[in-house]
Amino acid sequence: MEREGSVAEHPHMTAAKGRFGKYGGRYVPETLIPALEELENSYHRFSRDEVFQAELDRYLRRYCGRPTPLYFAAHLTQLLAGPRIYLKREDLLHTGAHKINNTLGQVLLAQRMHKRRLIAETGAGQHGVATATAAAMFGLECDVYMGAEDMIRQELNVYRMRLLGARVIPVESGTRTLKDAINEALRDWVTNVRTTFYVIGSVVGPHPYPTMVRDLQSVIGHEARAQILEENGRLPDCLLACVGGGSNAMGLFYPFKDDTSVRMIGVEAGGLGIPTLHHAATLVAGTPGVLHGAYSYLLQDAAGQVRGTHSVSAGLDYPGVGPEHSFLKDSGRAEYVAVTDDEALEGFRLLARSEGIIPALEPAHAVAYLRTLAPSMRRDQTVILSLSGRGDKDVQYVSRLEQG
Amino acid sequence: MSRIGPVFERLRGSRAALMPFLVAGDPNLASTSQAVEALIRAGADLIELGVPFSDPIADGPINQRAYQRALAAGVTPRDVLGLVRDLRARFGVPIVLLSYFNPILQFGLDRFCAEAVASGVDGVVIPDLPPDEAGDLARHARAAGLDLIFLLSPTSTDARIRLAGAQSSGFIYCVSLTGVTGVRDRVSGEVEGLLKRIRQHTGLPICVGFGVSTADQARQVGAVADGVIVGSAIVALLEQDGGPARLEEFVSGLRASLDGAHAAKSTPP
Numbered sequence: 191m192e193r194e195g196s197v198a199e200h201p202h203m204t205a206a207k208g209r210f211g212k213y214g215g216r217y218v219p220e221t222l223i224p225a226l227e228e229l230e231n232s233y234h235r236f237s238r239d240e241v242f243q244a245e246l247d248r249y250l251r252r253y254c255g256r257p258t259p260l261y262f263a264a265h266l267t268q269l270l271a272g273p274r275i276y277l278k279r280e281d282l283l284h285t286g287a288h289k290i291n292n293t294l295g296q297v298l299l300a301q302r303m304h305k306r307r308l309i310a311e312t313g314a315g316q317h318g319v320a321t322a323t324a325a326a327m328f329g330l331e332c333d334v335y336m337g338a339e340d341m342i343r344q345e346l347n348v349y350r351m352r353l354l355g356a357r358v359i360p361v362e363s364g365t366r367t368l369k370d371a372i373n374e375a376l377r378d379w380v381t382n383v384r385t386t387f388y389v390i391g392s393v394v395g396p397h398p399y400p401t402m403v404r405d406l407q408s409v410i411g412h413e414a415r416a417q418i419l420e421e422n423g424r425l426p427d428c429l430l431a432c433v434g435g436g437s438n439a440m441g442l443f444y445p446f447k448d449d450t451s452v453r454m455i456g457v458e459a460g461g462l463g464i465p466t467l468h469h470a471a472t473l474v475a476g477t478p479g480v481l482h483g484a485y486s487y488l489l490q491d492a493a494g495q496v497r498g499t500h501s502v503s504a505g506l507d508y509p510g511v512g513p514e515h516s517f518l519k520d521s522g523r524a525e526y527v528a529v530t531d532d533e534a535l536e537g538f539r540l541l542a543r544s545e546g547i548i549p550a551l552e553p554a555h556a557v558a559y560l561r562t563l564a565p566s567m568r569r570d571q572t573v574i575l576s577l578s579g580r581g582d583k584d585v586q587y588v589s590r591l592e593q594g
Numbered sequence: 595m596s597r598i599g600p601v602f603e604r605l606r607g608s609r610a611a612l613m614p615f616l617v618a619g620d621p622n623l624a625s626t627s628q629a630v631e632a633l634i635r636a637g638a639d640l641i642e643l644g645v646p647f648s649d650p651i652a653d654g655p656i657n658q659r660a661y662q663r664a665l666a667a668g669v670t671p672r673d674v675l676g677l678v679r680d681l682r683a684r685f686g687v688p689i690v691l692l693s694y695f696n697p698i699l700q701f702g703l704d705r706f707c708a709e710a711v712a713s714g715v716d717g718v719v720i721p722d723l724p725p726d727e728a729g730d731l732a733r734h735a736r737a738a739g740l741d742l743i744f745l746l747s748p749t750s751t752d753a754r755i756r757l758a759g760a761q762s763s764g765f766i767y768c769v770s771l772t773g774v775t776g777v778r779d780r781v782s783g784e785v786e787g788l789l790k791r792i793r794q795h796t797g798l799p800i801c802v803g804f805g806v807s808t809a810d811q812a813r814q815v816g817a818v819a820d821g822v823i824v825g826s827a828i829v830a831l832l833e834q835d836g837g838p839a840r841l842e843e844f845v846s847g848l849r850a851s852l853d854g855a856h857a858a859k860s861t862p863p
Contacts, residue, residue, distance in 0.1 A: 217695055217722045219652045221747040221772050223754060363658060364648065376651045381773040383749060480696045480722070481649060493670040494700030495648040 208397020211520065213513035216396040218376070218483045225383045230398040232303050237405060242298065249294050250409065253327070254284040256291075258410075260417035260574070266544045272564025273427065273571040277547070278414045280438065280578045287550065287579030288410060288438045289320040293389060295406035297324035300387035307331040307382065310389045311375040313340055313368035313434065314505030314552065315347025316579055317391030322356035332356040335374040337367040340504040346583050365498045368434075368508045372482050392435025393512030396483030400512050407441025414574050415445050422572060428453040430563070431576035432555040433473065433526065434506035436515045438578035443524060453525070456515060457559045459501035460528035468500035471528035472511040473519050486513040502531035502591070503551035505579075533558040538581065538588060550579035551588070596716035596741045597688040598764040601639050602799040602820055609852050610816035612637060613801060614845055615692065615825030616832060617644035617660035619669030623677050625832075632838035633828075634687055636845035641681075642719070642823060645674050645693035652721035654776030656826040659833065671697045671706070675713040682714025690717040690743065690764075703731045707738035717741030717764040725761040732761060743767050746792055748784040759796030765821060766792060768802045776826050778805035781814050789818050809851035816852045824848055 208214045208230075216226060236242040250256040258279045267275045280288035293310075300308060308325050310332070312318030318334040325332035334351055338360045341348050351358050364370035372395075379388045393400045393407070411429075418426050429446060431439035433456035446452045461469030469475065472487045479488035481496055489497040489509035501507040518524035529537070534551060537558030542548045549557055556575050563573070581588075605611050614633045618626050630641055646664035650657060671693065678689055691710065698706045698720065710718065718740060723731070725744050735742040741764030746755055749772060758766060768789065771782035785802060792800055802815045803823030812822045824845075831844055 215727050216724065217727055218724070219721050219747070219769075220724050220745045220754070220758070221749050221769060223724050223726075224749045224751055363655075364662075369649065373649055373651050377654070377774045380652065383772055480699055482651075483722075488696075490696070490700065492700065493672075494697035495646075495665060496696075 208401065210514040210517035213484070213486050213516040214397055214400060215485050216483060217480045217485065218396045219380055221380050222383060222396070226396055226398070228303070232299060233398055233402050236299055236302055242302070246295055246298055250291065254290050254294065255282060256409065257413045258282050260414055260421065263545050266541065269544050270560055270564035273567040273569065273573045275560065276418065276426070276572060276574045277577045278410060278442065278574055280410060280576060281547070281549065281580035285316070285320050285323050286582060287316040287320070288407065288441065289317040289391060290323065291409050291441065292391065292403050292406040292437060293317065293320035293324050296387070296389045296402070297321070297328060297330070300330070300389070301328060303387065305385065305387035307386045308389050309333050309335070309375050309378050309386055310391060311335045311368065311371040312391060313337070313371065313507060314503065314550070315340070315344040315351065315583060316505065318356070318358070319347050319350050319354070321389045322351040322354035325356060326354045333378070334358050335361050335371040335378070337361045337365070337371050339366040340368065343504050343587050344583055346586065367499070367504065369496065376482070392437040393440045393514060394435040394482055394484060394510055400484065400514055403437050404440045404444055404514060407437050408444045410438065410441035410576060411443060411445035414442060418572065418574060425449050425452055426574045427451070427567065427571040428455060428563070428573045430455050430457065430556045430559060430573055432457045432506060432552045432578065433511060433515060434459070434470070434508050434552065435510070436512040438576045440512060440514060442574070442576045443518070447523070454518070454523065455559070455563070456524055456526045457556045458526060458528045459503055459506035459555060460530040461500040463530055464528060467497070469528065470499035470501040470507050470509065472509060473515060473526035474528045478516065481510045484513045486516045487511050487519070502534060503555065505550070505552040506555065527559060529555050529558045535588065535591070547577070548581035548585065549577055550581050551584045553578045596739060596764060597686065598640065598690070598716050598741050601688055602765065605639065609855065610819055611639035611801070611821035612849050612852055613640040613642050613690070613821055613823045614638050614828050615642040615644060615823055616828050617646060617657065617664050618674040618677055619646055619664035619667050620660040620829070620832060621663045622667050623669065623673060626677060627680060628838050629832060629841055630681055632842040633845055634685055636842045637849035638687065638845060640688045640690060640821070642690045642692055642825070643674060643678070645671050645691055645697055647694040647697055650694060652774055654774040654826060656777065656830050656833070657775050660829045671701050675709055675715070678715050679713040688716040689714060690719060691715055692719045692721065695720050695723045698731070704734045707734040707740050711738045711740050715740065717743050719743045719745065719767050721745060725757050728761065745769055746788070748772055748782070748788050752791065752795065755792050755795045759792070759798060762798055765799040765801050766796060768792060768800050768819065769804045770802050770815070771805050773804065775804050777807040777830065781806065781811050785815060786818050809847045812848045813851040813855040816855050822852065
């Protein structure tokens with residue numbers, strides 16, 4: 191199903207490299223093209239370099255705590271009276287989310303490419319924290335762009351980044367959330383491209399980022415696949431993950447892509463509900479367009495202006511999505527659904543009370559969708575849910591929401 | 595053939611062309627129309643109009659705010675074509691649109707090219723569309739007779755200069771610096787070397803933009819380039835509520851500076 195790099199049939203434009211079907215590409219200012227070519231070449235070389243891979247693997251194990259457990263959520267399973275639910279515990283990783291899998295890989299690459307300055311965008315702050323963490327460990331300069339609105343909702347992560355020595359730059363333009371943080375990071379990169387490595391936090395952006403981030407996050411799915419086979423002797427029936435840009439979902443899905451019996455479901459942020467337009471359900475309600483360097487589904491108006499989005503979760507509050515998800519949607523290999531803010535908050539509490547695990551608001555969307563999914567499945571079937579991050583960062587915000 | 599080529603033909607060997615930029619619909623379409631009249635009176639050789647977009651990643655804060663004002667006024671790409679049609683009825687000056695790719699993609703590539711030409715647009719610059727991704731648009735633009743102008747920057751390799759040279763028509767848009775649009779204290783020291791490299795690979799006229807904001811900077815750039823693009827300084831003037839008279843005065847100063855550079859070049863000391 192993957193046709194990355196192929197020249198594919200395309201209704202609008204001639205396909206260049208870095209394509210997933212018709213999606214992807216490299217729609218960026220000319221100034222960045224040589225840097226993307228350099229990055230592509232370096233990534234190509236080091237992704238096949240045993241020394242590099244061994245170093246990455248060592249950091250993932252000893253610094254981050256991989257492999258993460260695949261945990262059978264017995265109480266949640268009993269409560270929902272449906273399939274056996276397994277949680278892939280990315281929330282237990284160092285820094286509290288799956289983001290560090292990608293960040294460490296990119297920062298090791300930045301070192302090999304002799305770039306001393308890192309920039310990153312962040313929504314919920316988890317990618318910013320992961321980048322600041324790697325920068326601190328390797329002694330690199332780090333600037334993180336974050337929407338001013340997100341800095342309020344994810345105050346704790348702003349403090350963590352600063353504690354780690356990163357500069358957090360508030361983005362006041364546009365929607366003051368993740369979309370505009372990426373705009374600002376791209377503007378910084380265009381300006382400082384010769385000295386700076388842009389650590390993109392999801393499977394979005396121009397080629398080679400969607401491929402590179404997917405590969406780095408695939409450790410989630412590779413481990414989960416081996417773990418479930420060891421536990422049950424057979425593949426799961428369904429995979430479930432939240433989708434903002436889509437990196438934890440892509441990381442879980444990709445190693446199962448050829449296991450056609452395994453359903454893949456991505457859960458998007460339905461915000462206040464799809465009909466209200468106050469949501470971030472790009473694959474459910476969007477149309478193809480170009481944003482942040484790639485052709486992919488997009489929330490936009492008829493004239494091609496990108497729409498403002500809304501989600502209770504800063505990490506999902508984004509009008510675009512990774513191009514490979516667009517390809518998986520069109521091909522039917524994966525399904526995409528949305529749950530509302532209220533449902534997600536219910537999922538947040540559900541997992542806390544049933545399993546003693548407080549999830550981040552992002553995977554709380556996936557947890558919430560279990561209520562819909564469970565009744566449609568048999569008890570002898572299994573689901574793996576990517577618990578992409580822990581909820582410490584959200585506790586204060588949710589408590590404020592509850593107090594109205 | 596568009597109206598662009600003949601302008602550079604006419605000016606070849608005399609002086610650099612002056613191409614002011616402003617955002618169409620900032621703060622409304624009627625004011626843009628008046629501003630363009632002022633630019634023409636001031637001696638602009640070509641006009642570059644920005645099509646408003648929500649996420650202008652190649653632009654600095656001045657132009658970003660202008661796009662936001664135009665979007666707040668509800669200006670669409672179709673409105674911009676309407677504006678050009680009105681201007682075209684009165685003026686022969688070449689008009690180039692600067693648009694990000696998504697509005698053109700949503701308009702429909704073939705429809706955009708056909709309707710742009712029918713409205714009197716001569717060329718289009720798309721800052722987030724490198725030639726590698728432009729195949730289908732290039733085909734439609736060629737068929738419609740619309741010049742597709744690609745950008746080159748100080749980081750462009752010789753291979754990329756050859757690619758942009760082969761794919762561009764009308765002129766090459768040379769970005770003077772690594773960065774976004776905006777007002778800068780001085781012209782990037784990389785311009786002259788970059789122009790030399792570009793000229794080794796293409797005979798197209800080369801216009802330099804990004805960070806050219808004063809008469810002095812225009813003269814400096816005009817001495818080595820075929821055209822000078824001044825954007826943010828003009829947009830900032832409009833933002834400060836500079837009316838058409840103030841705009842005309844500023845752009846006349848830019849033009850005099852280019853004329854003077856020519857006079858200085860052609861008369862021995």
